[in-house]
Amino acid sequence: MAAVKPSLGRVLPGSSILFLCDMQEKFRHVAYFPQIVSVAARMLKVARLLGVPAVLTEQYPAGLGPTVPELGAEGLRPVAKTCFSMVPAVLQELDSRPQLRSVLLCGIETQACILNTTLDLLDRGLQVHVVVDACSSRSQVDRLVALARMRQSGAFLSTSEGLILQLVRDAAHPQFKEIQKIIKEPAPDSGLLSFFQGQNPLFR
Numbered sequence: 001m002a003a004v005k006p007s008l009g010r011v012l013p014g015s016s017i018l019f020l021c022d023m024q025e026k027f028r029h030v031a032y033f034p035q036i037v038s039v040a041a042r043m044l045k046v047a048r049l050l051g052v053p054a055v056l057t058e059q060y061p062a063g064l065g066p067t068v069p070e071l072g073a074e075g076l077r078p079v080a081k082t083c084f085s086m087v088p089a090v091l092q093e094l095d096s097r098p099q100l101r102s103v104l105l106c107g108i109e110t111q112a113c114i115l116n117t118t119l120d121l122l123d124r125g126l127q128v129h130v131v132v133d134a135c136s137s138r139s140q141v142d143r144l145v146a147l148a149r150m151r152q153s154g155a156f157l158s159t160s161e162g163l164i165l166q167l168v169r170d171a172a173h174p175q176f177k178e179i180q181k182i183i184k185e186p187a188p189d190s191g192l193l194s195f196f197q198g199q200n201p202l203f204r
Contacts, residue, residue, distance in 0.1 A: 009127060009156040011102045011166045017093075018047045018054040020073065021086055021107025021114060025065030030108050031143070032136045034070070035188040039134040039160045040106040041072045045182050046164050049175045052104075055079065055093055057086045059113065084112050087120035094124070102127045104163055106134035111142035118150045128155040129163055133190050144195050160187050 023037050030036070047054050056076040058067060067073055081089035094100065103121050105128055107114060114135050118128045130150055137143040151157055158166075161183050168179055 007127060009102075009129065009158075011104065011127075011129060011163060013050040013052050013167055015099050015101040016052050016167070017097065017100055017103055018043055018052055019086055019090075019103055019105045019107070019117065020044065020054060020056045020067075020071065020076075021105065021117060022057055022059040022064075022109075023068055023071050023107055024058055024061065025068055027064065027108055028068070030136050030138050031140060032190040033108075035190040036106075036108065036134055036136045037068055037070050039131065039187050039190070041070060042182055042187065043104065043106055043131060043134060043160055043164070044072060046167065046179055047104075049178055050167055052167065053093075053097070055086070055090050057081050057089055057107075057113075083116075085116035085120045086113065087117055087124075094126075100126065102129060104129045104131060106131045108135065109137040109142070110135045111137050111139075111146040115146045115150060118155050119153060122154050129158045130155050131160050131163060132157050132192060133159050133187050136190060140191065147195070 020040055023040060044054055054076055056067060056073050056078045058078045058080055060082055061080050067078055079089045103126055105114060105117060118130060121128045132147060147157060164183055168176055
């Protein structure tokens, strides 16, 4: 009997969606917030070029403020929530897309709404690609352990550029020149390198 082929975690524009989680004014104190928003904005630009739908949430916006303008999310209607997961608030969006296979996840905080959104999506049978350079927390210990926890549960940890190049697949793609302009400059440093250096037991 043939072995079951493991999921490779491929992402395709026609079966993917971008989740943008809670990048709001009152969260500017989160570590590496400007860098996280910059990378998420890069993901959103590429999603728009490739026709990948995007969903934007805001955690208790009456108290925590609106989405920051740097994200460039004009045209997206934010979905308000109080739950520490995006999924209950966007169930209708998920249910309306039977072709959906992969969720690309950006935002804050890693140990709260990113982790719980990931678990809820995995529970629905969806592949989750956590954009590690577009997620952060106030505490870098929380960030590190949450990334490891999501990996343990079956999520894929990916960089923004890795996911972008998976989506575009070919330099002959008609949108590649525009995408190349977006990724020409490396993504800003968001403090991840130290997580993966040496013998970090959480990523073995």
